[in-house]
Amino acid sequence: MSQFISLKEINFLLYDVLDVEQMLRFPRFADHDKTTFDETLNTAYRVATDHFANHYKLADEQEPQFDGEQIRTPAAVKTAWQHYCQAGFIGAGKDYELGGMQLPYSINAAIGATFAAANVASAAYPFLTGAAANVIDSFGSAEQKQRFLAPMLSGEFAGTMALTEPDVGSSLGDLSTKATPMADGSYRISGNKIYISGGDQDITSNIVHLVLARIEGAPSGTKGISLFIVPKVLVNDDGSLGERNDVQLAGLLHKMGYRGTTSTALSFGEQGRCVGYLLGEANHGLGYMFKMMNEARIFVGIGAASLGYRGYLESLEYARHRPQGRKPSEKDPHAKPVNIIEHSDVKRMLLAQKAYSEGSLALCLFAATLVDRAEADNDGDAKELLELLTPVVKSFPSYYGPRSNDLAIQILGGAGYTREYNVEQLYRDNRLNPIHEGTHGIQSLDLLGRKLWQNRGRGLTLLLAQFQQTVAAAETQPQLRPLLTPFSQHLQTVTRTIETLGQALHGGKVELALANSALFLDMMGKTIISWIWLKSSERAIAGYGHSQDEEDQAFVAGKLQAAKYFIQWELPQIEHQAQLLIEFDDSCAAMQPEWF
């Protein structure tokens, strides 16, 4: 039985690569030490093993059903929720006074990786609740926190994000859900939302929807959007549950994967009595939502990386124990078959998975440390770098995670295509990630059209400084030197491409410069993951390179080989991407709808 995640790898990334112990000097984390981190991670692993991994398949096979009155989810999903909440993970990062543990976001992210790898669909309910809770914590009034946040953190209520509308999709500025102010200061909400994950369920007694809507008379476009708290059941002043609010389940969407999490169409105010409470100021809703969205994007990255990583571990286990075929040079048909891990092409498929998924996890956890620095240490540079990286943190794992899972299926062959194994489910589950919380295309426009130039390119300057720091450290390691030359050469290509695109963008050639943004996103992803692999392998050598322990030596050799694979097999692909970008190739942009 293979693991769903490796605590050893998580520990290596947190402590050796990202040095999260440094965070202990921030006053917010003063009560913590490595022991409390370790204990929390171990608890997460235990709860994830006992109460999430135990029903990964079942949650897929026994999709939530709507019987016309109520949704029915399997008992195991409810039990998982209870154990997650009882362990205090929803509010793990929150203030002590709210009952939280004041854990760093980076530790929370590692906890997230653990639960996502174990059972992403069942973990989605508490993840979404935690994300919604963050918004109320950041922007809600004291009264709203009392009434809604406290029961969310305790696990009594769940939370959702209700952004998307049927006719609008990603184009939030066009949303049409309405909010009408009432005399008592509340609003009446009316409109339809779709693809609301966890939008209805029978796990909690109440669900707190955060709904984007436009107050009557507000400006059109993104500047007239406000954010509302809309509970499924109204909450009395004493905290007890009151009447059912006018929020109706219009239907369940049936997904390819992620089946354990309900995806819903919701109607707000069909009977004209849907009560909502304005969160923060009017017309600032999109900004508030983006506070949440940015962290949600990191969590999408973490989920995608974790599913990729689990597929890697499962296919690795299979390849180690499945005898089949012989080496091409073996001519004796009587020779014993070798385990398939001996075949060069299987090694390729495992190594690519290792490079994608460990690299993705490292990047996501790095981003999480930036959240900590930005929030707990008020570090403006960390915030700037985080904003630049977010589109890549969201999209690289989302694209290469499913590709990892594709390779895992291929290694298992016919077995991998059956539901008797997990890898096909990982592949289906992971396919959501390039879609939700901003599609790939949207991430690419965010990166190339906005983030790169924000604050006069400060984020990029900081990123390049990170690269330089890693290169300087790696130069002292003879084993890494052969990788530094290609890395630096390809980096020159990247900076040249950015210059060219920047000139076009700032010269008003917006369409032209953005036309191939998807290529640019991939190029940046490959460059950043190459850097994180240099950093990881440099840290592996520094930490364990002199160890006499065989396991340590193998660990370091594996890290080096994955870095080599990524820098020699994947990174050079950016040269051709750069050429298309620099030449403003219009093969796609010039295609006309009627030519298809």
Place this chain on the structure above:
Amino acid sequence: MSQFISLKEINFLLYDVLDVEQMLRFPRFADHDKTTFDETLNTAYRVATDHFANHYKLADEQEPQFDGEQIRTPAAVKTAWQHYCQAGFIGAGKDYELGGMQLPYSINAAIGATFAAANVASAAYPFLTGAAANVIDSFGSAEQKQRFLAPMLSGEFAGTMALTEPDVGSSLGDLSTKATPMADGSYRISGNKIYISGGDQDITSNIVHLVLARIEGAPSGTKGISLFIVPKVLVNDDGSLGERNDVQLAGLLHKMGYRGTTSTALSFGEQGRCVGYLLGEANHGLGYMFKMMNEARIFVGIGAASLGYRGYLESLEYARHRPQGRKPSEKDPHAKPVNIIEHSDVKRMLLAQKAYSEGSLALCLFAATLVDRAEADNDGDAKELLELLTPVVKSFPSYYGPRSNDLAIQILGGAGYTREYNVEQLYRDNRLNPIHEGTHGIQSLDLLGRKLWQNRGRGLTLLLAQFQQTVAAAETQPQLRPLLTPFSQHLQTVTRTIETLGQALHGGKVELALANSALFLDMMGKTIISWIWLKSSERAIAGYGHSQDEEDQAFVAGKLQAAKYFIQWELPQIEHQAQLLIEFDDSCAAMQPEWF
């Protein structure tokens, strides 16, 4: 409602690009003309629309069930089988005297594309039966043809290929199913087979299994394998059904996609009374099976291309009618949203699908014309070229078909991830194709380790001659000239790579030369598809370039743009692959199992 395939495209490929009318001069097809071809294709389209496309989703949702006694398949699957057989498609290519239509294989392949696009799982039953029938037709005795082939062609019996064993997978030389000769000339078969598609069902009264087994005392390895006819129900001398043979369903495999086709584990001879009949000569079984396997591989390519193509058509239809967002340069939030087909990144995703799937279909149909030339015209060169191309025909569509479907999902966004639309099912169904009938890895070894050098590289010489012929024709078209220079340059890279790898292989460095064969397979695929795009667009210009009809002009412009996309965006990726191959990069091969 979008089409599942375009008859216009099929006609363009068959007549304009591949000039199948030329086949009419072969004596075997003397009774045919374009009208009979067209009528057959139209009938196929009608039957596919009425009886296959009608239950594409249903066959997925209502997977065949085993109730402990019998398999239950939905009624629609049985009706589809009946209509397919009544229209005479199982034996469409067979001799008149067998009740066939003596249609060219290329027309059959186009029929296959039509049914695969409509409903690949329901089409698999007759496809497999047709493939098994071919083997009996080619190698069976007159008596075997009478008893088994005739009822297969009429649709009374179905057929399967029973190769794989649980512990053996792709390594057929290791198979252990036994055949014991009996006094009456028949054999007793005993052993277990797995992943047998259509291995049991309730559609036909009998199933004819073609089973690979080893006669007692036969040599080990691939040279001791024989092929047997093993019916589910014994057939009496008068053709009536006799006793149930000792073939038991050990279980159903539950797949990610392709759910409408049963995948079975079968036990032969559990009670020691499983009767089998030797097909052809003893110990020649693998060769016979490969006759069938090679055509099965073309059909895998066709299926993968067709599923890719259907996803393209469905996402195209969606993109044409889904308004969302605005152009990046549009600053007015009141401006009407554009249909998403206007977005450059959506154009990219559509154009890539068009390039992959129309290119794949063209290649598969080209291969089918080679089957006709080889078989109906006894053309040795056609056979040689076909053998070289088969690994690419099988693998390019199998790899890029699912990638096409991935892009189709992405275009539909959240909708694409739900089972309310077809694209997610196409993606799941198509994922089987890189696995069955020889995995990707096996195709790459077949190409680089064997086919390229067969008969002193005759296949490659013929392929290069095809390229030259196309380049010469394209040179007369000014619009194509800009694509010829990059094509020729990259082709030089390919020939240089082949030389280097050949020297290593023939110098005994087998492991080294084959280590990165997967890269080589992809490189050859990209090169061959670039050629087929040059050929297709040259033929489009020649046929319709001077038309004043707007639809014709758009058709030609679309072909040109897809050729441009493929040659400028995809083909250049082979340069980096070539570099890794030529340098014998050992990033993967040098990885050690314990380092993972």
